[in-house]
Amino acid sequence: MTFDLTSADREATWPKLVRQLEHFYTENRHKRMSSLPDRQEVVDSLIQTFDSPIPIQEAIDHVIEGLSAHAVQVTNPNYYGMFNPRTSFPSIIADVITAVFNPQLAAWSHAPFAVEIEHLLIQTIGQKFGFPADKIDGVFATGGQEAHITAVLAALNYAFPTYKSTGIYGCQNRPIIYASASSHHAIIKAARVCGLGSDLVRLIPVDHEERMIIPALKKQLALDVFNGHQPLLVLATLGTTGSGAIDDIKQIASLKKKYNFWLHADAAYGGGAILSTQYAHLLKGIELADSITFDAHKWLSVPMAASLFICQHPYALANTFSISANFMPGDEDEIDRLSSYTHSIQWSRRFIGLKLYLPLLVFGWQGYDEVITRQIDLGNYLRIQLLQNGWKIYNNSKLPIICFTDIKYEYDEKFNQFIYNSFLDSGDAWIINYPCNGKETLRACVTNYATNESHIQNLIHSLNEKRAFYAAQHS
Ligand SMILES: *Cc1c(COP(=O)(O)O)cnc(C)c1O
Numbered sequence: 001m002t003f004d005l006t007s008a009d010r011e012a013t014w015p016k017l018v019r020q021l022e023h024f025y026t027e028n029r030h031k032r033m034s035s036l037p038d039r040q041e042v043v044d045s046l047i048q049t050f051d052s053p054i055p056i057q058e059a060i061d062h063v064i065e066g067l068s069a070h071a072v073q074v075t076n077p078n079y080y081g082m083f084n085p086r087t088s089f090p091s092i093i094a095d096v097i098t099a100v101f102n103p104q105l106a107a108w109s110h111a112p113f114a115v116e117i118e119h120l121l122i123q124t125i126g127q128k129f130g131f132p133a134d135k136i137d138g139v140f141a142t143g144g145q146e147a148h149i150t151a152v153l154a155a156l157n158y159a160f161p162t163y164k165s166t167g168i169y170g171c172q173n174r175p176i177i178y179a180s181a182s183s184h185h186a187i188i189k190a191a192r193v194c195g196l197g198s199d200l201v202r203l204i205p206v207d208h209e210e211r212m213i214i215p216a217l218k219k220q221l222a223l224d225v226f227n228g229h230q231p232l233l234v235l236a237t238l239g240t241t242g243s244g245a246i247d248d249i250k251q252i253a254s255l256k257k258k259y260n261f262w263l264h265a266d267a268a269y270g271g272g273a274i275l276s277t278q279y280a281h282l283l284k285g286i287e288l289a290d291s292i293t294f295d296a297h298k299w300l301s302v303p304m305a306a307s308l309f310i311c312q313h314p315y316a317l318a319n320t321f322s323i324s325a326n327f328m329p330g331d332e333d334e335i336d337r338l339s340s341y342t343h344s345i346q347w348s349r350r351f352i353g354l355k356l357y358l359p360l361l362v363f364g365w366q367g368y369d370e371v372i373t374r375q376i377d378l379g380n381y382l383r384i385q386l387l388q389n390g391w392k393i394y395n396n397s398k399l400p401i402i403c404f405t406d407i408k409y410e411y412d413e414k415f416n417q418f419i420y421n422s423f424l425d426s427g428d429a430w431i432i433n434y435p436c437n438g439k440e441t442l443r444a445c446v447t448n449y450a451t452n453e454s455h456i457q458n459l460i461h462s463l464n465e466k467r468a469f470y471a472a473q474h475s
Helices: 007-030 039-045 056-069 089-101 112-128 144-159 163-170 186-193 214-226 249-253 270-275 316-321 334-338 354-388 413-426 453-473
Strands: 137-141 175-180 201-204 230-237 262-266 291-295 307-311 391-393 401-406 432-436 439-445
Touching: 007 056, 089 354, 112 137, 112 307, 112 334, 112 354, 137 144, 137 316, 144 163, 144 175, 144 186, 144 230, 144 262, 144 291, 144 307, 144 316, 175 186, 175 214, 186 201, 201 214, 214 230, 214 249, 230 249, 249 262, 270 291, 270 354, 354 391, 354 401, 354 453, 401 413, 413 432, 413 439, 413 453
Parallel strands: 175 201, 175 230, 230 262, 262 291
Antiparallel strands: 137 307, 291 307, 391 401, 401 439, 432 439
16 A cells, blocks of 8 residues: 555546535535534544545545534535635635645745745735835734734844843843733733733723723823833734724824834734725724734635734844844845744744635736625625614624624523524524624624625525514514
8 A cells, every 4th residue: 555545546536526525615505504513423423443444535425524514614605603714716726736745835945936925925915014015024824823923922022132042031021912802812822822921911991893992002001111011012903803893003003102012913804905995994004013913714715724924024033933043134144034944933834825826816916806895895785784674783893794683682682692593503594692892792794705695685584584583482
């Protein structure tokens, strides 16, 4: 037995697999959203031992069956949950190609074509966000979480020049991180991973639209400085996960002069708006950030795990990750600086950038512009439909995230849970519960480029039907 299998095996496997995947890619649009899994049933469905090898086709069938039966079908256009996309066809092909070639991106010399593609994308997208071309640096990461950790480490090395060798013990003052109370908890995990601990993360209160209250941030900064701490990093969220709130990044940036913190923009989701000619203005001020987290595996519709960390400090990453002890920014070799092992958390590294490069080649910026603009417009369409059908909306985001419930059941805690559960039962769409501004709501997000007006109409129809059922039971 060779790990290549035989050429006859491969020639039988590829075309069959293409048919199976193509079937899933098209038919999954009509499938129910999920099963209600019983853990034992899922565990029992695995092949538990590896003592008697099976033919590859049998193994593939087994996996496709399991993933079809036991997963929330996030690629289905009726999925209105978190930002898990349907993956574009070129991005899927990119991951297949990457797996076959398996380029090693740790060092430029091992995979120069791949490293240069990632470099180009970081540069180009950094410029889209308004960073000056000669200042841009960055790296592909596995997700927003890794990009956030990269940001905290870059900020630490920036604020404490000896951090690389002394670590947190070399910091005279406690480094403090600030983020809104509605920010993604990835920043808390980043603080833990970097050895700061979650106690050093200040969660600043938010206003009725879940945006950071700037006077509250000012007050906290002043208090921490008074107590001898050092403001390290302020996280401005441009598109919160829950309700799509956008922090006032310009106001936050205006405090940099006084407090000298690193300003990190969390545009993990909302960053996609920069590619929409019509809606890019929603992110105005992002060019003032020191660095940005932007997930490609959310609004750019590529398979996990793909995120971008982009900063406008050309030596921040090298300062943070270079493992050469006598590193001198001025003397470094430009090509060496592109090598990701001196440049990022990871060492051996997958070619993440290809799943963005290939769709960009095929669709161009114009394709992304159209798709993202259309999703924002569809969000507005959903808003109007909800209002016309007697639902009340609780958030005021311009992004396609809508938090709503029926005003009649505003104070009935069971109502939203009932609606959520009946979607689980019926499987015709997937929405979630979210406490928007402290109020339990239903949350629907247009996050799938295949979603269209008829899907939205079906969603409204289902919502109305489930509400009527609830009303009948509770009258
Ligand atoms: C998803 C998300 C994150 C975390 O990113 P991952 O890619 O899941 O690691 C951080 N911030 C925001 C606003 C997000 O939506």
